[in-house]
Amino acid sequence: MTSEQSSKSSSRNGSNHLLKRVWYSTSVPVFAVLLALLIGAIILLVSGADPLQAYAALIKGSFGNTEALSRTLQKTTPLIFSGLAVAFAFKAGLFNIGAQGQLLFGAIVAAVLGFGIHGLPAVLHASLALLGGAFAGALFGAIPGALKTYTGAHEVITTIMLNYIAINITDYLADGPWKDMTPGNIVARTPKILDTARIPSVAGLPLGFLIALIFSVVTWWLLRKTTIGFEIRTVGLNPNAAKYAGIKVAKTIILTMVLSGLLAGIGGAIETQGVVGRYQPGFNTGLGFDGITIALLGKTNPIGVIPAALIVGAMKAGSSQMQFSAGVAKEITDVIQALILFFVAADMIVRWLLRIRAAEEEKVTLSTGWGQQ
Amino acid sequence: MYDLRTAAPWKYFFRRWKGVFIGGIIIFLVIIFSYIKNSAVTEAVLASAVRQSTPLILGALCGLLGERAAVINIGIEGQMLLAAFVGFLFNVWTGNLFLAVLAGVGMGALLGLLLAFMSVTLKIDQIIGGTVINIIAIGLTGYFYKVGMTTKGKLQPIPLGPLAKIPIIGTVLFNNPPITYAAIVLVFLVHYILFHTRWGLRTRAVGEHPRAADTLGINVYFMRYMNVIAGGAIAGLGGVFLTLEAVGSFERVMTNGRGFVALAVMIFGKWTPLGSWGAALLFGLTSAIQTQLQFGGKVNIPHQFIGMLPYLLTIVVLAGLGGRARPPAADGIPYEKE
Incomplete structure (x- = not known):
């Protein structure tokens, strides 16, 4: 077993500290993905498809040429943000399933600012729309935070309910006051945003992807190197200890949800400004839920979120090609994602299969009941 | 304040459920009033409320069975969805409704087993474990569902003889399809099992103080497994309700x-079957009124706002009760044997 050998050799060589740490923190996610692909292949076989052909098409459609690669990066961008949003909330012990709703608000507000304002120079207009989306997401994220601190309502249920509410409100806006009124249009959608509000691609590289990378680093820095970040992590590890250490737990929880919503909102705004070009209901579904898989696959580390989002983004980018040339329904990627989530969460299984010891790291605990904590 | 537990039992009972009594009386008066104004619509709305409450009460029973044994089940949504799909598939293949219901219930139990395995044996965070089930259900149903599959019939209402002829009550309670009856029976059955049998006592002990229960020789893991699996089966019944009784097809x-x-x-019902039933009926009533508003065509509100009502109500209920309702003491905490 090569994995066992490498783990042994790295532990024997004491000076190879960094490599050992990288191995410890990446081995479980990597093998979780491989196991999920393996079981996905079995499901494909059972349902009468050729897994090798399907996976080949999937890879070709996501990394096969520059166009495919560019599409993968485009798909990855909002995923990095939703992954960051969920991971960031995890750090404070909060489970933000509402990234979806926050993202929708970010997307629609960016669209409104994008088509509603005229005569601004390109950079200014695009940043304004992005900021507007971020602000909308942050506001919508504040609601479950405030509900949790002031009433004790558990964020898992309130954020899910707020997702449905967000879908209804944005549907209404896109089909009512902000509907695209160009003759012949009967679909619920907003008008196209102006070119000045778009976030373009430069030589096939979407600028939004760069913004996402910057935000990953900023989030990591905020969590690791600032007082706020320290407070957030302390609340996540032990709210009671945090309280006795003088940290304002209520304030920290609301702030975490606001920042988490802000990240999700930017993801939605970039999706509007960089990919779709308008807000259209149904174009962003599932991104928030993907964020959960990505955050856990990246071990709730803001930097780890990037490769995790890339894997999911590649599956999304390549799934059309797979459907087209291998005749496999796109939804198999959802199944594979769920399996990835299962194996990442059940890291005990993977560890047992590979005989890896558990690394000492921050553990996320969410199941603390429904009442006030 | 005197200690309620030393007061007369009925006083304690009334104090504990005061809000529910007052709310119930108000709703009752409103129903009477609207029945006098328009009996046909009132009857239709109430009957629809009972049916719309069916998947909710079944889901709530699933949730409270798990939580009474200290396993949080956030995967009810996924259990219902996959069970609904499996029931639908069996109906498409065999045309036999009874087999289809059984298959769906079996699927729910299987997912209960998966959740129990994750949360009891693997000790995965239970919220994440439930989320895994939800995402797997969305993925599997999306992958295997092909547009154009058609069912062979759905469960029809069975009027219960002369009982069905009583005005209002007859049409609302005694003229329902089988799963709706089953849900009502299950409410009382679960109540009896939880509070009047040895099994129920053990379940609650495992949920409140697993260490003490273990010391007394109760198998904590076994109790948790069985309750979560039973809950899964009940959630499965709620799922097949959607495909085989309410809609007749899958989406x-x-x-x-x-x-x-x-x-x-479940939280609104304070983790009790009877309380949850009341809460489910209230939610069912909201949905029924929502449908009536949407298709009655008398009010001019965008349908999206009416569609939000049940979700808003959920948030209001949680915000109003979240802090005060007390879950089982060990809820959500994996048990480590010493």
């Missing part, structure tokens, strides 16, 4: 958040 993500609303119903 992608057709559960529409009912599994989560069911959790709010």
Whole structure:
């Protein structure tokens, strides 16, 4: 077993500290993905498809040429943000399933600012729309935070309910006051945003992807190197200890949800400004839920979120090609994602299969009941 | 304040459920009033409320069985969705409704087993374990569902003889399809099992103080497994209700958040079957009124705002009760044997 050998050799060589740490923190996610692909292949076989052909098409459609690669990066961008949003909330012990709703608000507000304002120079207009989306997401994220601190309502249920509410409100806006009124249009959608509000691609590289990378680093820095970040992590590890250490737990929880919503909102705004070009209901579904898989696959580390989002983004980018040339329904990627989530969460299984010891790291605990904590 | 527990039992009972009594009386008066104004519509709305409450109460029973044994089940949504789909598939293949219901219930139990395995044996964070089930359900149903599959009939209402002829009550309670009856029976059955049998006592002990229960020789893991699996089967029944009784076909993500609303119903009902039933009926009534408003065509509100009502109500209920309702003491905490 090569994995066992490498783990042994790295532990024997004491000076190879960094490599050992990288191995410890990446081995479980990597093998979780491989196991999920393996079981996905079995499901494909059972349902009468050729897994090798399907996976080949999937890879070709996501990394096969520059166009495919560019599409993968485009798909990855909002995923990095939703992954960051969920991971960031995890750090404070909060489970933000509402990234979806926050993202929708970010997307629609960016669209409104994008088509509603005229005569601004390109950079200014695009940043304004992005900021507007971020602000909308942050506001919508504040609601479950405030509900949790002031009433004790558990964020898992309130954020899910707020997702449905967000879908209804944005549907209404896109089909009512902000509907695209160009003759012949009967679909619920907003008008196209102006070119000045778009976030373009430069030589096939979407600028939004760069913004996402910057935000990953900023989030990591905020969590690791600032007082706020320290407070957030302390609340996540032990709210009671945090309280006795003088940290304002209520304030920290609301702030975490606001920042988490802000990240999700930017993801939605970039999706509007960089990919779709308008807000259209149904174009962003599932991104928030993907964020959960990505955050856990990246071990709730803001930097780890990037490769995790890339894997999911590649599956999304390549799934059309797979459907087209291998005749496999796109939804198999959802199944594979769920399996990835299962194996990442059940890291005990993977560890047992590979005989890896558990690394000492921050553990996320969410199941603390429904009442006030 | 005197200690309620030393007061007369009925006083304690009334104090504990004061809000529910007052709310119930108000709703009752409103129903009487609207029945006098328009009996046909009132009857239709109430009957629809009972049927709409069915998946909610089944989901809530699933949730409270798990939580009474200290396993949080956030995967009810996924259990219902996959069970609904499996029931639908069996109906498509065999045309036998009874077999289809059984298959769906079996699927729910299987997912209960998966959740128990994750949360009891693997000790995965239970919220994440439930989320895994939800995402797997969305993925599997999306992958295997092909547009154009048609069912062979759905469960029809069975009027219960002369009882069905009583005005209002007859049409509302005694003229329902089988799963709706089953849900009502299950409410009382679960209540009896939880509070009047040895099994129920053990379940609650495992949920409140697993260490003490273990010391007394109760198998904590076994109790948790069995309750979560039984809960899964009940959630499965709630799932097949959607495909085989209410709609008669399958749509992608057709559960529409009912599994989560069911959790709010359970909390509103303070982790008791009877309380949850009342809460489910209230939610069912909201949905029924919502449908009536939407298709009655008398009010001029965008349908999206009416569509939000059940979700808003869920948040209001949680915000109003979240802090005060007390879950089982060990809820959500994996048990480590010494």
